[in-house]
Amino acid sequence: MSPEIPFVFHFCLSSMLLGCIAAVQLDGLTMELIHRDSPQSPLYPGNLPLAERIPKPSACPFAGLHHQTSMMSANKAATNKMISPLTSYGDPFLFFAQVGVGSFQEKSNHPHFKTYNFQIDTGNELSWIQCEGCQNKGNMCFPHMDPPYLNSQSKSYKPISCNQHSFCEPNQCKEGMCTYDVTYGPGSYTRGNLANETFTLYSSHGKRTALEDITFGCSTDSRNMKYAFLFDKNPVSGVLGMGWGPRSFLAQLGSISHGKFSYCIKANNTQNTYLRFGKHIVKSKNLQTTKIMQVKPSAAYHVNLLGISVNGVKLNITKTDLAVRKDGSRGCRIDAGTLATLLVKPVFDRLHTALADHLSRNQNLKRWIIHKLHKDLCYEQLSDAGRENLPVVTFHLENADLEVKPEAIFLFREFEGKNVFCLSMLSDDSKTIIGAYQQMKQKFVYDTKARVLSFGPEDCEKNG
Structure with missing residues (x-):
């Protein structure tokens, strides 16, 4: 791999x-x-x-x-x-x-x-x-x-x-x-x-x-x-x-x-x-839509992130952690040029805790901490069953839900002869950005005139 x-x-x-x-x-x-x-x-x-x-x-x-x-x-x-x-x-x-x-x-x-x-x-x-x-x-x-x-x-x-x-x-x-x-x-x-x-x-x-x-x-x-x-x-x-x-x-x-x-x-x-x-954008059925905004002076695409769920259970996140501040900071951006999703620390900490709690119940996983990579939410798969029942994370946007499957939540790699996976989202002091890794296997259509983002699961192998 x-x-x-x-x-x-x-x-x-x-x-x-x-x-x-x-x-x-x-x-x-x-x-x-x-x-x-x-x-x-x-x-x-x-x-x-x-x-x-x-x-x-x-x-x-x-x-x-x-x-x-x-x-x-x-x-x-x-x-x-x-x-x-x-x-x-x-x-x-x-x-x-x-x-x-x-x-x-x-x-x-x-x-x-x-x-x-x-x-x-x-x-x-x-x-x-x-x-x-x-x-x-x-x-x-x-x-x-x-x-x-x-x-x-x-x-x-x-x-x-x-x-x-x-x-x-x-x-x-x-x-x-x-x-x-x-x-x-x-x-x-x-x-x-x-x-x-x-x-x-x-x-x-x-x-x-x-x-x-x-x-x-x-x-x-x-x-x-x-x-x-x-x-x-x-x-x-x-x-x-x-x-x-x-x-x-x-x-x-x-x-x-x-x-x-x-x-x-x-x-x-x-x-x-x-x-x-x-007009070269291929039409797709059943795409969800949410509005995109500009928060000046930034030229990035902002979306209204209202909450996050792990396997259908909403995290206890305050609106102030997700809202745009008067100086233009905070809020949530969606960016295909950012590798992994960034979450402001209070939000990341709650997600980290919820994922760790869910994974601790899987008897086929062993918790790892990879100090040299500053990664503390990593697991060794003790058997193939370790890949079963992994959680789904949902970003609740305004009028739409972006569902992220396990293969886009974690990075699965061979490390020191072991099958290991780590959380592929990161904590940040001031920014929340939905990154490219969490966007894979989904189609995204940006309409800047209508200020609408449409998205949904897609077989990208078919060049959607």
């Missing part, structure tokens, strides 16, 4: 030859998300020279969750608007999508795309790419497999002049150019210039379709990005912003997306899946 935790929903934007751009008006879009361990991935071991293959951390089968815990500890002081999967939660690149970026003239007189890799970010608005300016004196680049984006050589790159675009924010200007500054946590940020560029995608017709004048950030200085721990094996160049706001990639798709996108996270850790926009 793979020790990797495969359920973080991330992107890699990869380039292809421009060729003939399809002059069609799209009313939808489908992007294939390629798992990093699939044969189509540039990081698939068989596609890399032997010396460059990234070993799986066999000594730590809960490595992704451990990394999330460690990063949380380092970001305790983060404010409400400094929340992002970039530095806080989970592994950085487990799914990829192929898209062309920019336009570069080659000797053959045919323009080509360049290859740049992006992570989806449903918690923030602005998309950005690490640009060549990060190599200038006084600036900083984070490590990457390829050179930074050569924006000065792209024929379609257009920097935005100050006060000449509605996306320019007040006092965000330098040397006549519109700038941006995004902070993700203490000491972690990206800064640079706002610009327009051409993104070219494959349409459902199999043709390539250019999206001109997509506004994004050309990063010339970034610090403390979590990609740095991958060193020169990191394929991620930036993020694709999918949160609330007019500058998000979702909003800029306009009539292509109609403000809608969907995904379905598979349980299989090497199979690809799809991100769908607009």
Whole structure:
């Protein structure tokens, strides 16, 4: 069984030859998300020279969750608007999508795309790419497999002049150019210039379709990005912003997306899946709906979490632990870029107690505490019967119930020769976020215009 935790929903934007751009008006879009361990991935071991293959951390089968815990500890002081999967939660690149970026003239007189890799970010608005300016004196680049984006050589790159675009924010200007500054946590940020560029995608017709004048950030200085721990094996160049706001990639798709996108996270850790926009979203029956909200200054998607149950028994949780505070903190977000669910400490403690009480009655389980991973709700399966009668956790949202099965509540791994599972949710001082691991094997449809989230069980293997 793979020790990797495969359920973080991330992107890699990869380039292809421009060729003939399809002059069609799209009313939808489908992007294939390629798992990093699939044969189509540039990081698939068989596609890399032997010396460059990234070993799986066999000594730590809960490595992704451990990394999330460690990063949380380092970001305790983060404010409400400094929340992002970039530095806080989970592994950085487990799914990829192929898209062309920019336009570069080659000797053959045919323009080509360049290859740049992006992570989806449903918690923030602005998309950005690490640009060549990060190599200038006084600036900083984070490590990457390829050179930074050569924006000065792209024929379609257009920097935005100050006060000449509605996306320019007040006092965000330098040397006549519109700038941006995004902070993700203490000491972690990206800064640079706002610009327009051409993104070219494959349409459902199999043709390539250019999206001109997509506004994004050309990063010339970034610090403390979590990609740095991958060193020169990191394929991620930036993020694709999918949160609330007019500058998000979702909003800029306009009539292509109609403000809608969907995904379905598979349980299989090497199979690809799809991100769908607009009319390409496959209709499903019997989906539940709940409202989604923006709690400013955050661009994340908030939902009303009213309570939590374990096997149908509601936990004693106060409304104040779940409600949004006047400063915009607390409340509940749903984020496919956060690996494991985070619960504010009072809520987590009650859930932890209820689960421990339920599991203590299973004679085929032995309690473990894995100190080096800071995990104290782990169990060894003494027999196959240890997997029987495991609890179900239900998140009670406004007008809808998100039911999480045992395989999405716990991480099941082989550890020190034993079959062990641990709780895959974490305590946090200030945030509640329903993460990707608890969303697997369910379809989610975001309708930002209607401000509605629809979801329900789905066979994601059928590309729902």
